[in-house]
Amino acid sequence: MLQNPPAEPGMSLDEIDTPALVVDLDAFEYNLNFMAAQAAAAGVKLRPHAKTHKSPVIALMQMARGAVGQCVQKVAEAEILAWGGVKDILVSNEVVSPRKLARLAALAHIAKISVCVDNATIVPAIEAAARASGANLNVLVEIEVGAERCGIAAGQSVITIAQAIAASPHLTFGGLQAYHGRAQHQRTPQERAQSIAQATEITASVVSDLAAVGLNCPIVGGAGTGTFALEAGSGVFTELQVGSYIFMDADYGRNTPPPPFQNALFVLASVMSAPTPDRAVVDAGLKAVAVDSGLPVVWNRPGVTYSGASDEHGTLSLEPGTPLLALDERVLLIPGHCDPTVDRYDWYVGVRNNRVERVWPVAARGAMG
């Protein structure tokens, strides 16, 4: 069931119902602008990842600043973006079910739709879906560049798949998907540089092998918030698929150095219990903030640590001498991991100068199918 919005424009932070997903609009716009400028300066295209924000509103803000389109991971996300006016969408992931492929092909009547494949046996199913819908799909081959997830290893198989795509009447060979997920959170710049150098070398060799058989790669896509400057400067990658840069999170903050973005996403929580001088409990636990990449970090409250999460409780530990927290007092938390935290909420609450400026939906919340 869709939840009611927790706030209205004009409210103060203290009037927002909690827990709430709060966006600091100044920091958010700084991040949008900074990444747009970085991509422009490097001469690469920006195709931000909507798996982070799940919002056509944010997608269109990114595109107004020069992004060429959006990435998504799920067909249901592609639907919500396309229905919200996004005209160029890459599913940076494999889609293999005939019913999902039929939905994707249907979308191709209102937007340019691209999808990835890493197995030749699926190409006929994608062609069949496109043909049945009377549409054209753009198909990229996902290659293994170190992520050890989806993606076929460089070699003859990549060429075979690309040729099968190119030979399909309703498909267009769209290029390569070469995302190195594992590199994003490697902590040192040396580790990240080495990972992306390897990914770039593999990708460049595949681009070259494909060129040798007459296949150009319109898109060579990859990069995340942790490594984007490396792919941008590689001379091989043509599109950056960064997602988290718009919000940042505590886990990216642990990279050395952290990515050059401001914390723009917070969970606003309220104190509901303060039973001892060294402990307070807020109303944001496991269901309100993702803990897969560590517990949230308390914003701007020296001496106060978020030390434990249960389903609906967040325990705060207070160092000796820390001013006590009052009942119903508000606390801002920086999520450990922004993407799955956003996916728990129905509404963004956009705040500037401690006032709610706008509220808009996390339209693709729960869009997993």
Added chain:
Amino acid sequence: MLQNPPAEPGMSLDEIDTPALVVDLDAFEYNLNFMAAQAAAAGVKLRPHAKTHKSPVIALMQMARGAVGQCVQKVAEAEILAWGGVKDILVSNEVVSPRKLARLAALAHIAKISVCVDNATIVPAIEAAARASGANLNVLVEIEVGAERCGIAAGQSVITIAQAIAASPHLTFGGLQAYHGRAQHQRTPQERAQSIAQATEITASVVSDLAAVGLNCPIVGGAGTGTFALEAGSGVFTELQVGSYIFMDADYGRNTPPPPFQNALFVLASVMSAPTPDRAVVDAGLKAVAVDSGLPVVWNRPGVTYSGASDEHGTLSLEPGTPLLALDERVLLIPGHCDPTVDRYDWYVGVRNNRVERVWPVAARGAMG
């Protein structure tokens, strides 16, 4: 945005869109019946926790089997249960915001509503909300019995709060909330027995202290799926607040012995990539299954382990010699932790004999406020 149901009655498992939240109805009904029988045999009341299921449909199934009411953690959960026909609801948690208290008091016109308090300063706010609404609220004192979360330590403060409740014209003193969350997942029976013995001793002494000042405890509530037999046999606890027993999960399965319930909750996933003989990737990652209490366990697939989760990818590792997984093949996953997994989905898909029998909403999905 509410997602479309992933299935319709009559479909086979292979026709369900994935990822989906699947309930094995035979196992689920076994669990419902077994717990109802256990509580009846022990002579204690059952007030199951709706934070697990978030569904008036399931609440009413529990009450049809003798449960006296439901527990919730959030006002928004109480609203959805009351609007769905549940007539007796305990918010087993502190509510301190005036706006939330006003919503709770409004609900008291259509259901009996109880709420917890652990700080005397809030009692006037609860009374004010009840008075403004022209309603009566039942108020329990939450005491610390080992959970180290909310709850006031046994002693004069408990009596002071209880007397303040009893002296408030629109409030009724409802008894004690004495849940020991930490004991639920202690792995050995000795640890759990010791924890609940201590909790029982503390609780009994508070009951006795209150009786000495003329205050009876209509409810002495506690217990979870890991320890319920101990509270049921304590002679002190009058109501069991068990939640997870209806579904079970992988983490409760690691208790020794595991609670006597069947695995009834699964995430149904599909293989979307199988790039190497030892690896397959399913479409259920961090956003589809909670990982706070460990990764999901693959159901009934010897040699296949869920070894890594990213936002939308679940990596399966195959031992040498394991039959390969086909693209689009279905895999059932037992969540590490049932409650936050349920909270990611809009729909339950109830299955019997490998056919979809019914689909119903996770009506309080995201009800955090």
